Amino acid sequence: MTISPEKNPFPIAFTGGRILTMDPKQSHADVLVIQGGRIVDIGDKCVLKSYPDVEIIDLCGRILLPAFIDAHNHLSFACFVPQWVNLWGLTSKDAIQDAVEMHVQNHPGRDWIVGFPWIDAYCGGVELTRKDLDGFGLDRPVLIMHETWHKFVASSQALKMASITASTPDPGSGKIIRDSDGEPTGVLLESAGAPLLQLALETNRRRFADLIEARAEELHAFGVTAIHDPGVTPAAEAAYRLLYEEGRLPVSVLMMPHGDSLLDNRIENRLNGPSTGLGDERLRVGPIKLFADGGVPGTVAFSGKIRGRMYTDGMPRDDFSDELIKAIKRRSQVCVHSLGNVTTDAVLESFETAIEQSPDGHNILPRVDHVFLLSLAQITRLASMGGCSAVQPCFLNRAERLKRMAFEGYQWFAFNDLVKGGVVVAGSSDDPNGIMDGRDTIKCCVMGATMSDDAGNVIFPDQVMPFEQWLWIYTAGSAIAGGQENERGMLRKGLVADLVILEGELDPKKPPFVAETWANGKKVYVKAKLTGANQ
Ligand SMILES: [Zn+2]
Structure with missing residues (x-):
């Protein structure tokens, strides 16, 4: 599917359903009007009087909300x-x-x-x-x-x-x-x-672009119209730019510049490249991406007491801190992969140092993704810097065993603690993780709202948050973590008309499904209706 840059001159109004704005300034609305790829009005029924020729779409009791933003999706890697x-x-x-x-x-x-x-x-x-x-x-x-x-x-x-x-x-x-x-x-x-x-993964630019386009198109069925790609190599950036130039980018992409290969923190060349924020709402340069520890037992950096006994494991990296400080001095933002509590301490310290040395007027948005094991003190430190984190409820699927590894003073998957502690939480898939298809945002919201794995085992029940809170995390939360809150993630006048229509109840026991996805004011996905014998 190609998203044409041409503007739709006719306004379209959505009404007759529940409108979840995700906007604390205007939580209630009866009508949403879009035109030319943007939200042009939102409010009560009176809004319609200003648009005599508007095309009205009756939501028929369904739920309208901003389209989902997958804040940690390795699209340029998953496409292979x-x-x-x-x-x-x-x-x-x-x-x-x-x-x-x-x-x-x-x-x-x-x-x-x-x-x-x-x-x-x-x-x-x-x-x-x-x-x-x-x-x-x-x-x-x-x-x-x-x-x-x-x-x-x-x-x-x-x-x-x-x-x-x-x-x-x-x-x-x-x-x-x-x-x-x-x-x-x-x-x-x-x-x-x-x-x-x-x-x-070596391939030519055009083939790379074709693979990205195909994988990105699949996202519309999950209600996703924007992603943050947390590890964009120079080759991936070239492929994204080709898609952008040819008007073939199916989702909005925030590219996080990374080294020549994934997991490699040698980013000197990337630091000399365009800095965070450059681009437009279809393709933008995001924070520089660094890795602070690994992703498997033996490389994830944990330390603490379990039932009184000291336990330490992992390979904390020592090659990210200087790069982090350098990037911030050059007015970029930084996103760090940190799973274990040991590296999260080191990352927080690096951000604190970077903030002290940062140039005037550079507003830093410290971002630490994954954070599997956290203390309340770490959450407070991140929140005090105005920090954010992209989390993945889909990883609850391999979390059952972690119940036995209760580190004293630390919490696994501290989703609710993060929100209560004032950290901006963004929702994501970490696609292509091989554990489950985390791109299924509704399923991930259900997992987060019940703190359950795919089989229904409840893992850390004290971290449960309401289903609607998870919808906010996958929309407004992700937008804030990407510095995109003036662009997307809420239903607010002037923001892009990227929308999702959900059918069903906001009930994790009987979750809704994505009925329609709209990107740039155009319908890009409609769920096929079951007919005849299948009904
Ligand atoms: Zn990742």
Whole structure:
């Protein structure tokens, strides 16, 4: 689908349903009027008198609200998923080998074989080494990517192409797992896998753009019309710009500049690029993206007491703080990936230092995404800097085991504590996480509103928030975290006419569904009605 830049000259009014403005200044409205891709009026029924020729859309009791903003969606990485071997749910070597062989039959050639999502032994699946992948007997490089994409296993040929040998040192922020002879086993943690990822994803600008466009179009069915891409490499930026220039960008994108490959904090070139805010409401430069810790057990940086015993794990990175301070001195904003409580402390400290050294008139919006384990003191520190965080209720799907890891003084998935503590919370998917399709925003709002996993197990019930609060988080909350509150996320005069119509009740036990999505004042998605025997 192409969003045409031409303006619709005729006003359209929505009425006859419940209008959720997400705007604290005007929480009630009977009528919303859009024209030329923008909201031109909102208020009670009298508003209609000013628009004698308006086309009226009867909501028929349905719910109208701003379209969803997925504040942490790796679109420029997720767009490759359809090209990869689908390992969803496969937990044995044989099943993985079968899937790879099937893929090779359908995709002959010499290209890289990438498999995703790999479920390792920790999550009930299987550990793999290069010997397993070599055993597939393919004359092609093979890379299998963990469901969190913070852990990889590469075949011998793939390691060779990336020049990873026994004498390659570990990068500061990653680890090459070695056998007793010092030879790489093929397993690579964090940024040690970045060079392979870069090779495997290499493509030309036009093909990259086509893949992004296809993946972005899928978002409309979830009611999403805008994303923040938290890790935009120079190649991804070039592809986004091509789509923008050709008027083919299906969603609004806030690009967070990142290094040449995902998980790599070497961003010197990006710091010299355009700074945060440049662009327009279709494509804008967002905060610089940095990683403070990892994403798998062993790299996520936790520390604290569990039932009186000290417990410490993880690989906190030491390569983000200087970059963070440099970026802020150059008047950019920064978003940091931090899962564990140890790195969150370090990130907060870096932001505090950066604020002291920041140039005059530069209003800093500290952003720390994920924050899986938090203390109230950390929440207060982030809130006191006016900070924000994009969270992912979809990760409750692997959280059952965390109930047994109760760190004293810390809370897992402290969604409600964050809101109560004054942090702006944004909603997101972390697509393509291999745990569930987090792009399903309504499902994520249900998970957050019940603090349940997909199977209905309640995880941390004291963090429950109302369903409507989650809708605010995925609209206004995400807009504020992106510095876009004067552009989208609320139904307010002058903002973009990106809308969602929900059918059903705002009840997490019986959730509504996305009936229609509008972007730039145009209908871009309508849920197909079931007819006949299916009804
Ligand atoms: Zn992420």
